[in-house]
Amino acid sequence: MLLVIVNGLALGGLYGMTALVYNVMYSTSKVLSFGTGQFAMVGGIVTAFVVLNLHLPLLIGLAACLVAGGLFGWASEWIAVRRIVAASDEHLWVLSTLALSTMVQEAMGLWWGTDPTPFPRLIRQEFAGAWDQKFWFPIVFSVVMAVGLELFYRRTMTGKVFIAMSEDSFAARARGVATDRMRSLSYVIAGVLGALSGFAAGQLTFADFSLGIGLGLSGFIALALGGIGSSLGALVGGVMLGMMIAFTDHYFGAEYQKTIAIGLLVLLLVVRPQGLFGTNRVRHV
């Protein structure tokens, strides 16, 4: 039973981190990127490649993972978001981020192969079970990431600018904020954090090219559960979904994971569309 709970918390940490990544990009651009889950996929595969195939030290693997994530984040803003945001047409950014996400996934599949491969152990640990590092890494990283982001939003100028842009990007611009550069920066940060979540949870997910779409969906459910814009909500939403999936897995089998997750999403949409910690700002059309 302990194992099920720990597994749920670990999955929840991963989903929570993905939800946090959604938030970072959403704050400056009001775009929910379809490619959000792909950052973790790229981070995981790059680390596995550097450490297992090139036989380089883990720290270099981590560095490569973060650089790849940052570059991918920067590229997604530049390619799929910047031009679209000006047109302010939701229809288009859903399509452009979906297209880019598909391309990256397929390119990784062609290069890395379509079979999930094991991820390196991060620290030496002889025993397994509930205290296994594959569970504790994502849990610890998600909490650190949420706390770090909150400090960033509250204590730094850049973080405050992000908040300002999420309230009213137009007004922020009128006050001299270089909104394009800030948006670009936020996507780099999102890419780095997303890749880091892939690094932290790599032993759970394996290095798998098809991870991104499902993870993007789970992360979005965590986000919708917690409420868009809330870091605490992201973690709580993530843990709720993770627990749900871990227990389903244990009692009914892995094949019903997604069905349960979606059921939860539908229920939420009906009962409380703005999420647990969200303000009632969901724009009804």
Added chain:
Amino acid sequence: MIRSITLALGIALVAGLPFIAGNLYYLHIATMIGVYWVLIATLNLLVGFTGTLSVGHVGLLAVGAYAFCILAGTFGWNPYLALLAGGVICALLGLLLGLPSLRLPGFYFAMLTLAFGLIVSELALAEQWLTNGSVGLQAPEFPAPFNTPHGLYWLVVGIGGFITWMTWNLARFMWGRAMVALRDSTVAAQSVAVPIYRTKLIVFVFSGFSAGLAGGLYATSQSYITPDAFVVNVGIYFFVAIIIGGRGLILGPFVGAAVLAALPALVGPLAKYGTFFYGLVLLVVVLVIPGGFGELIGGLAARLRQAPHKHTSVVPDLEKLRHAITHAHDYGNARAGVALEAEKVTRRFGGLVAVDAVSLELRPGEVHGLIGPNGSGKTTLLNLISGYYSVDGGAIRLGTRELTGTGVQPRARLGIARTFQTPKLVRALSVLDNAMLGGWPDVRSGFMETAFAGPRPRREEREIRARARAMLEGIGLGDVLGRRAEVLEHTAQRFLEIARALTMRPDFILLDEPAGGLTTAEIATLGDIIGVIRDAGIGVLLVEHHTDFVFRTCDRVTTLNLGRIIAHGLPKDVSRDPEVVRVYLGA
């Protein structure tokens, strides 16, 4: 004439393809294109017309395919019945998915449909007792003569042709205009009483039905189905086909569907890169030509056809306009003759009280001016009356009828029309189509009735077209009927909005700064038009900053400051009121 010849040639080509193709493999590819088309044709209504992105249609395709195999194969139903049942099941699933999510921003719907696509293949693997798991199911054949490759091809072409005909009907009558309107300008669509949520839901359910049919046809033409045939990537293919072909066109996506399906099938090595390639094409098209090739070609053709653009002033024909307004009213019931009333309405934004216990009565056949400094609450009051904002206190009434809790659309249906500070037009539609949108409250034809082009939608189309045309000719836009609304000059856009409002046969019309950006001569013209509207018995609420114009045109004037009424009465009194002079007019 050219059109019917092209149509006849096209039909001959499609029907005769089996004799030209020669090779059974090519014929199979052609059949598959047809199968995909059955799905894409209606998905195009959802994506291209209403702008709602369903990522998981492949899930519906899968359900349709499995339903067909299980019902016709395992349970031995009649194949035609099984095919229909698959469509009905998918329509119900569409309803189930759409009900909670179509009210929310589009990304929620996209994610939910994506999720649905993922679940279906997950369950198809898991529920072995029903689906035979990863081994898959044998698909039954249709009875003769549709059990040969040729026969099946013709069956698919027949169903595809029929579905295409239905989508074409939906696109060319009022429903088509409503769909494009809610895609391009939700606000404008609401103002003519288009039900946003319900329209999206109906279109999604319809596209679910045809996706289910496509699934059954898919199964029988592949003769064997497994869960891995329905990966989410197939959904990307549907999108690319639609977005390449161009949104808002009926046949455009067909070209995309055919080319994209044929390429990897004919060029074997390409198949591996297929999905990457689809992603690339989708990205490039979205970035470079968001309207797709169809819209690009259409736009170029329109530019070639039109005379070079030169400045023309809008010259109304007031006699014609008067006649058009009176005649439009004969069409339906007589005017109610009651007043539109706001009683002590209040609206707060956070701590700011934008409108504070304001009462206002708008009578039929009078022009009521609403003036005041910027931020005094004029537009907010207008939004409260037309239903775009809800009141925090007070009541809105039409005669004895309580409107307070209702939304925009019911009020529009009751004859309250409005225009906007910045004109809200449907830019992709023509001037005539934009004005015709005003006829939506009179449309009684249902969705399916329109799809089958019954007599009622045809009659309504004729009547609304004639009414809108008369309004446009009266207001001075008679020679730009076919031009796209987005290329109109500012003044013409303002007048087009008024024509759209008048096409609604309103009892009241609320004009939000209609003189903004107009020249002195054009403002005088506007004054004449408002005079005609008033004389026809319509109540006009005029929010304006051109005070001379207001005092000249209006029968009564109300002045707001900081959300409160500071003066109210006849123009000559209000214009001399010391408080009005102090805060607004200036000495």
